[in-house]
Each structure stands twice: as C-alpha cells, then as structure tokens.
Amino acid sequence: MIEIIHNLYVGDDSDCTSANFEYVVNACKTCHQNALGYRGSLQNTHPNYLIYESGRNLYLNMVDMERELLPLYTNPIMFAAMKFLDMYIKDHIILIHCNQGISRSPSIALLYCAKSKIIPFTSYQDAVNNFVELYPLFSPGRGISLYMNRNFSNLIEGSQ
Numbered sequence: 001m002i003e004i005i006h007n008l009y010v011g012d013d014s015d016c017t018s019a020n021f022e023y024v025v026n027a028c029k030t031c032h033q034n035a036l037g038y039r040g041s042l043q044n045t046h047p048n049y050l051i052y053e054s055g056r057n058l059y060l061n062m063v064d065m066e067r068e069l070l071p072l073y074t075n076p077i078m079f080a081a082m083k084f085l086d087m088y089i090k091d092h093i094i095l096i097h098c099n100q101g102i103s104r105s106p107s108i109a110l111l112y113c114a115k116s117k118i119i120p121f122t123s124y125q126d127a128v129n130n131f132v133e134l135y136p137l138f139s140p141g142r143g144i145s146l147y148m149n150r151n152f153s154n155l156i157e158g159s160q
Contacts, residue, residue: 001101004134005118007089010109012101021095023056023088025081027104028097032061051080058084064103068146071154078155081108082115103141106131107148110138115156124152 001011001019009021016024016031026032033039035052042049042061050073052059060077081096088094098104110131113119119134121127132138140148148155 001095001097002135002137004109005113007091007093008085008109008112009093009095010101010105010135011095011097012105013097013099015095015101016097019095022092023084023094024058025084025094025096025105025108026057026059027062027081027108028099029061029063030099032059035059050076053080053084062098062104064098064141065143066141067143068150069143071147071151074147075151075155078108078111079158082112082158085112102137102139103144106135106138107140107144109135111148111155114152115158124149127152 001009001015003009009015013028016026032052035054035057036042036048036059050061058081060081062077085094096105096108110127113131113134114121114127119127119130121130128138
C-alpha cells in the first residue's frame with residue numbers, strides 16, 4: 001500500500017483487511033459480492049448492480065478483463081468513485097483497493113489525481129507517465145487501459 005497524496009492510499013486486498021481506514025473504495029467484484037451477499041453475477045436490473053455505498057465503504061462491481069471495459073457500465077462506476085473521494089478526502093484517510101493493487105484501484109486514483117490537477121497531463125498516456133512517479137506499481141490491465149485511453153477526456157470533464 002502506498003500513500004499517493006495526503007489522505008489517499010492505493011493498495012490490494014491484504015491492505016483492506018489488515019489496515020484500519022476511515023473510508024474504503026472497494027474496486028473489486030469479490031467485495032461487491034460479499035457486501036451484497038450474492039455469488040456469481042448480480043442481475044443487471046438490481047439497484048446496486050454497479051455501485052453499492054454502505055457506511056464508509058463504496059463497493060464497485062468492477063473486474064479486470066482483456067476486452068475494453070464498456071463506458072455504459074464503467075463510467076457510472078468511475079463517476080461514483082470520484083464523487084466519493086471528493087466528499088471525504090479532505091478530512092478522512094481513504095484506501096482505494098482492488099485484488100492486486102496494480103490495475104483497477106490505481107486507475108481510479110490516477111483519474112482522481114488528473115481531475116484534481118495533482119498530476120499534469122495532456123493525454124491519458126501523459127497522465128500515466130506522471131502517475132507512475134506517485135505509484136510505481138501501476139500496471140493497468142488491457143481492458144481498463146483501453147477504456148481509460150478512449151474515455152479519458154470525458155472522464156476528466158465529468159460527462160457521461
């Protein structure tokens with residue numbers, strides 16, 4: 001786990017269970033499943049299909065895959081994560097974690113840092129180059145990398 005900016009940490013599953021954070025963004029399907037009590041897949045008509053907020057936790061139904069993540073599903077997840085971070089980061093310590101801490105959670109942190117003008121960027125690749133100075137473990141999966149590259153300007157502008 002690495003503190004990338006004041007009050008914001010990025011890590012993996014072990015950080016989620018071993019450390020005590022005030023707020024947690026759980027960017028993995030397994031945590032989403034555990035929080036909502038389901039196995040396999042949740043029906044896409046369920047009100048918490050993509051996002052579930054409970055107390056100090058934001059659970060995101062997010063998976064790493066080889067094919068590009070679809071904006072239809074991933075944009076709402078990213079915008080919910082940005083809203084959660086904006087709401088709590090000033091006064092609280094937040095962990096963003098995914099299973100391995102190398103793809104999904106740092107991608108969310110990269111987007112937050114770019115939107116907040118913490119890292120300079122002219123493009124997604126430029127943002128990545130600057131973000132790895134804060135989080136050297138960053139190694140996005142193909143699906144999220146393609147999604148972020150194609151949708152980066154819309155994500156920064158906040159439009160869906």
